[in-house]
Amino acid sequence: MFSELLANVRAAGPLVHNITNYVTANDCANLLLACGAWPIMADDARESAEVTARCGGLHLNLGTLHERTVPALLASGREANARGIPVVLDPVGVGVSRFRRETLARLLGEVRFAVIRGNLSEMRTVASGQGGGRGVDAGGSDQVTEGTLDEAAAFAKALSARTGAVIAMTGAIDIVADSGTAFCIRNGHPMMRRVTGTGCQLSALTAAFAAANPGRALEAAAAAVCAMGLCGEIAHRLLTPEEGNAAYRGHIIDAMYRLTPEQLEEGARYEMR
């Protein structure tokens, strides 16, 4: 099933608007280009909604959040909603500060999201409004494992029912769920956590998949999660003994550039619960 979803991204070449942090914006742009989409970044409220209106997908990301960006996030989110453009939210490190939690609450109140993509501790904050977690690239103890998988899938389904968004909760095992169905995904490699921004890149990728596959947010998000994880696996096999996380970063994007629909179909490892 996923082969078709990737083929649609390559065929449609959707333009994806990213309001995102400056740490990983370059990688988000190059990953979008690698998958066949086109990136545009614009985060000033004077133009953000106007830019969104030209795009097929919108990626809102709370990393390096600024006060002046909040109106742009809201304006673009509303514009996308009015036009039926899918919106992906990445609540980066949302547990670390009141400012991020308050911004999250405003976004959840005023914007409908097609997909919310984050790690387990970020999703707990989405669910509870409470802080926690170590931050952005941190964590580790806070992972979904085989033992907690059913519980985590139920949590994701319930959160999807409450928010109306597909929940893409990534970690050692990834869960992508709407209120009725959870994809449990076992692609990826632990070393991806040693590359900054693989989560942000996945959120941008999810927006591209959602844009190119209208009305199929659940499958689009699951395909994006499988594709990113699969690229992490392919990239890891390419590493030489001298290479580390910088080379790995490049190999992941390169793997996306080369990824064929057939590879994705064969390499995607998931079950539905």
Added chain:
Amino acid sequence: MFSELLANVRAAGPLVHNITNYVTANDCANLLLACGAWPIMADDARESAEVTARCGGLHLNLGTLHERTVPALLASGREANARGIPVVLDPVGVGVSRFRRETLARLLGEVRFAVIRGNLSEMRTVASGQGGGRGVDAGGSDQVTEGTLDEAAAFAKALSARTGAVIAMTGAIDIVADSGTAFCIRNGHPMMRRVTGTGCQLSALTAAFAAANPGRALEAAAAAVCAMGLCGEIAHRLLTPEEGNAAYRGHIIDAMYRLTPEQLEEGARYEMR
């Protein structure tokens, strides 16, 4: 002729001030270092003119434009004009919003540019003040081809006559023109469009060439366009079957680091119309 222009960059090591977007700032800095120049980024109006005053060239770029950056763009542009420092404008995605178009209009009204560098749809907005185009890394249908080359060269010459700036219009075929002469350049590779920021990097490079070759903005811009395209060609030949746009991004900068004046002289493919 172009060998001397590159040799001058390597010999002079000009300091280039960039007021540019956060998506590709790192690549602009590393490409400047690769060509022999030195980058400095500073975009707060409290210091931008003071920084410009210390530099040999100035690169103004409208990507991820912020309201608070507009005074810095104007102040640095005026300072550079007062001191005879060449200014290169990159009107990134200027068709996408009224905010960018209005900022462009202010810049064109208050600053004299040595070179304006953009793609065809950006240049149409420069000429008309009207919006259009899909955005930053997008486009494709909107390219100069053999069939439209004479028309495009005439358009570039007329726009140069109106603005007083050398026009560097890049695409499948690049045109670099002043009011009387157009260089039609056939360097480059289509895959460069799959690396974010190759246009921004070229604008920064053009500022370095203009800084190191005073009074020769037309030749400097043409040499920079040829050099960037040639590096795109060299880099493409280095790609292995596993590599994609991330590796390509690095190879382009590496090719610039290794590019000799003789290679540029031999590899530059252009005609004058």
Added chain:
Amino acid sequence: MFSELLANVRAAGPLVHNITNYVTANDCANLLLACGAWPIMADDARESAEVTARCGGLHLNLGTLHERTVPALLASGREANARGIPVVLDPVGVGVSRFRRETLARLLGEVRFAVIRGNLSEMRTVASGQGGGRGVDAGGSDQVTEGTLDEAAAFAKALSARTGAVIAMTGAIDIVADSGTAFCIRNGHPMMRRVTGTGCQLSALTAAFAAANPGRALEAAAAAVCAMGLCGEIAHRLLTPEEGNAAYRGHIIDAMYRLTPEQLEEGARYEMR
């Protein structure tokens, strides 16, 4: 001695808060991940102190300084002081503008730094409050050499006595000093100057080393300087004839990812004066 300090970083995995420029933020994050630490970037005054409170180290960097970031720098610095979290200051290009010098003066007046890391001209501005130097990645004539080493070590010791911070002054020869002892370090490679942000990365790394080695700021800073320089040496040996500064950038981070405590112990080249 240094092997233990690196082992502590890998074992503790400290979270390091960076308020830093957008040009090199991605490289700072990936270098921190390479050494075993975890990065978080947050520069809005609404959350910066709250983020700092969760971290083991703080890195304040004056590159692409913005007026709105100044309150965040001060608030995070004070929060770190109140909690005993080590703070590293990188006064990037502080000589280039009155705005940076005034911000530096405020920071020196209101925050106690564990380490101040910069090049010689930046350190002269720290000492004198006067401008000078060409800027960020520039310089070259302004290096510590064998002939000026004693004088430079005395300068660093005196500046440490005045500021209370360990002084890490990097260049052809690096000096890391408190008021009584100066490490004179001969690691590194001149090509590191052709990669933007190696200094910023070193400052982030120093914060990680200081965080993981409480109460040992002098040794931590010296170990970080040796480690970064050693990675520059290792990375240079990996360069192929086609590679340039972009590949070198990646190799340096990769070398840090692979660097063992034993390699650091054997490769560190320093004397104490």
